[in-house]
Amino acid sequence: MHGTHGRFLRVDLTERSVAAEAIPDTVFAGLIGGIGLASWLLVRHCPPGADPLGPENPLVFASSPFVGTGVTTASKIAVAAKSPQTGVIGDSLSSSYLAIALKRTGFDALVVTGRAATPTVLVVDDGRVSYRPANDLLGLAPERVAETLRAELGGGFRVAAIGVAGERGVRYAAIANDGRLAGRTGSGAVMGSKGLKAIAIRGSRLPAVADPKGLAAAARDLAGRSRGPATAKYREVGTAANLAFFDRIGVLPTRNFQSGHFAQAEAIGGETLLLEHGTDKHGCAACTVGCEHHYRTRDGNGGPETDARLEYETLFALGSLCGVGDPNDVLRAAARCDDLGMDAISAGATIAWAMECRERGVDLGSPMDEVPAFGDGPAVLRALDAIGARTGIGDLLAEGSRRAAEIVGQGSDAWAMHVKGLELPGYDPRKLQTLALGLAVGTRGACHNRSSAYEVDLSDRLDPDAEATMRATAAAAAEDQAAILDSLTLCKFLRHAFADLPAEAAALHSLVTGSPTTADDLLRSGERITNLKKGFNIAQGWTRTDDTLPPRVLSATPEAPTDLSRPWLDQMIAAYYGVRGWAADGTIPLAHSARIGLSGLVE
Amino acid sequence: MTFSVAAPPAVAVELFGVPRLLAAQRHVVVAGRTLGEVAGALAGACPALLGPVLDPGTGWLVDGYIFVAGERFSRDPGRVLGEGASVLLVSSVAGG
Numbered sequence A: 001m002h003g004t005h006g007r008f009l010r011v012d013l014t015e016r017s018v019a020a021e022a023i024p025d026t027v028f029a030g031l032i033g034g035i036g037l038a039s040w041l042l043v044r045h046c047p048p049g050a051d052p053l054g055p056e057n058p059l060v061f062a063s064s065p066f067v068g069t070g071v072t073t074a075s076k077i078a079v080a081a082k083s084p085q086t087g088v089i090g091d092s093l094s095s096s097y098l099a100i101a102l103k104r105t106g107f108d109a110l111v112v113t114g115r116a117a118t119p120t121v122l123v124v125d126d127g128r129v130s131y132r133p134a135n136d137l138l139g140l141a142p143e144r145v146a147e148t149l150r151a152e153l154g155g156g157f158r159v160a161a162i163g164v165a166g167e168r169g170v171r172y173a174a175i176a177n178d179g180r181l182a183g184r185t186g187s188g189a190v191m192g193s194k195g196l197k198a199i200a201i202r203g204s205r206l207p208a209v210a211d212p213k214g215l216a217a218a219a220r221d222l223a224g225r226s227r228g229p230a231t232a233k234y235r236e237v238g239t240a241a242n243l244a245f246f247d248r249i250g251v252l253p254t255r256n257f258q259s260g261h262f263a264q265a266e267a268i269g270g271e272t273l274l275l276e277h278g279t280d281k282h283g284c285a286a287c288t289v290g291c292e293h294h295y296r297t298r299d300g301n302g303g304p305e306t307d308a309r310l311e312y313e314t315l316f317a318l319g320s321l322c323g324v325g326d327p328n329d330v331l332r333a334a335a336r337c338d339d340l341g342m343d344a345i346s347a348g349a350t351i352a353w354a355m356e357c358r359e360r361g362v363d364l365g366s367p368m369d370e371v372p373a374f375g376d377g378p379a380v381l382r383a384l385d386a387i388g389a390r391t392g393i394g395d396l397l398a399e400g401s402r403r404a405a406e407i408v409g410q411g412s413d414a415w416a417m418h419v420k421g422l423e424l425p426g427y428d429p430r431k432l433q434t435l436a437l438g439l440a441v442g443t444r445g446a447c448h449n450r451s452s453a454y455e456v457d458l459s460d461r462l463d464p465d466a467e468a469t470m471r472a473t474a475a476a477a478a479e480d481q482a483a484i485l486d487s488l489t490l491c492k493f494l495r496h497a498f499a500d501l502p503a504e505a506a507a508l509h510s511l512v513t514g515s516p517t518t519a520d521d522l523l524r525s526g527e528r529i530t531n532l533k534k535g536f537n538i539a540q541g542w543t544r545t546d547d548t549l550p551p552r553v554l555s556a557t558p559e560a561p562t563d564l565s566r567p568w569l570d571q572m573i574a575a576y577y578g579v580r581g582w583a584a585d586g587t588i589p590l591a592h593s594a595r596i597g598l599s600g601l602v603e
Numbered sequence B: 001m002t003f004s005v006a007a008p009p010a011v012a013v014e015l016f017g018v019p020r021l022l023a024a025q026r027h028v029v030v031a032g033r034t035l036g037e038v039a040g041a042l043a044g045a046c047p048a049l050l051g052p053v054l055d056p057g058t059g060w061l062v063d064g065y066i067f068v069a070g071e072r073f074s075r076d077p078g079r080v081l082g083e084g085a086s087v088l089l090v091s092s093v094a095g096g
């Protein structure tokens, strides 16, 4: 198939063995690439019951047919492993040059298994593999690691690295590249468990696309639309624009989801940040949108200031969720998460859980002055450092809110705000019912990126009184659309630049691969990919009880009214299983797997 | 015979994101009975919105923006507003 190499590189760190293995065209045809391909490789290489931090857990990096083609925003790499945070599929995406570097090696994907005997850098140079000791890199932030390796190996190398959090096995540690993160579900901890501090990749061979001229014209047209009103919010203000609006409509998670309103929302809102702290704007490789806004603290009184890249999710998690209303504190905390190499959502949410424990007098087994209080920005910073180093209370918080609550007990699971162990994103589901369903059934846990069902809740497309089947249909469609974009590795911020996303994306796919693709083909691939990930979870021990929401959002308080209840959520989940063609217990019937063309791909 | 025509009610419009930055204000009070009238009045009150947010030809919202009125998202210019209504103007590109 054009646009692909049709093979992946498998490296076992224990044996130091290397093999090139084929990826059949049927896999690209059925699962597209990106997250679909990474999930397929994970299913094939991760045995049921694998220890997520054991050598048997594969760490997968996958590109897509679109990577390196010049299609705007398509330079993304998919990362997959069994998550040490959730015990189910951990899949994430990270933008920029690393994806192109991998694709240029002559392989579509890299699968790393085993465990290095000593800290190691894996070097992949045009398909040739070598190893470099990493002892001198331990303790360094990912950005410093990349600088060091690129200075030593050559600027053509792109680097994926972990920070201290990954080295120490923080369960929500991330993998960083080019200033971006494969952030959620703890792939950095998996990489650290393999003794792998970094992977440096360089290559020179991109596969040909089927119709270069046609593709160039279509890509130019899409790039033009990507600069229009459909992406203005991201370009002009960035995702931080969500914060003040979410506060206004009462869906801004505040003080560990005790409220949907934050009194200091305007102080940390995207508009204020831009005017008072904004410095410049960047874009990922091959992106014509450029949504990445950078900010600087302004309280140094002439001394050093901190520069930070900030997204809405970081802002809410380290801001309103922890009750922190000083933008300087939030910016410092965001920069610290990047330096330590960890997911800011889970870090902030786990700290917010500890803050509520403190408020309620729950003994966390640490001196009280180590436990941050709501609103104490400097204490958040200290907690982040402790988490990264796994010292003091940080050792408990490095486990994430679910495990920490299990360890501490005392009823603290009642305010551990996670689904399947993954902490909730910055959308209060109490008023966003379709998203609530999407978060409950999500294969990687509570994730707004894999279930963008909030979009129908925050629109005029769905009646606020919509019944369960309508919400289930919308949630499944949102999930499948996310699977398509994540597998084409197109940025979701581009979605409104398409007049008809499946049809136009299918046309691009045809031009790249030479394989005639219809909108319906892509929609069926999206469904197949969602089922593939669900199948992985079932094999790893998922049960119906895992599809749920934290009890807090299912009952109202004076500060936080809710449209949800346990019976209503169960009704929506049952409807969702029905829409999906699954059994009443949420398992996938064999006949369904065959009907959607999945069984042939995973046998 | 004389007629008395009631003046359109005052509507408080709260701006978020790009509209707020362009207008350089968080709130605007305009007169209007419907969302269409509010959009038209906004164009007069905040000329900077014309083009990027409001269509200069129709006076209505360009694609990419939406009102929230009474907890409902709406791009219906005929949507009638009650007395003392408060309206939010925001990007229709939800979330991040």
Ligand code: SF4
Binding pocket: A073, A074, A095, A234, A282, A283, A284, A287, A288, A289, A290, A291, A292, A491, A492, A493, A494
């Ligand atoms: S829109 Fe933003 S996140 Fe998406 S590819 Fe471009 S810069 Fe990266």
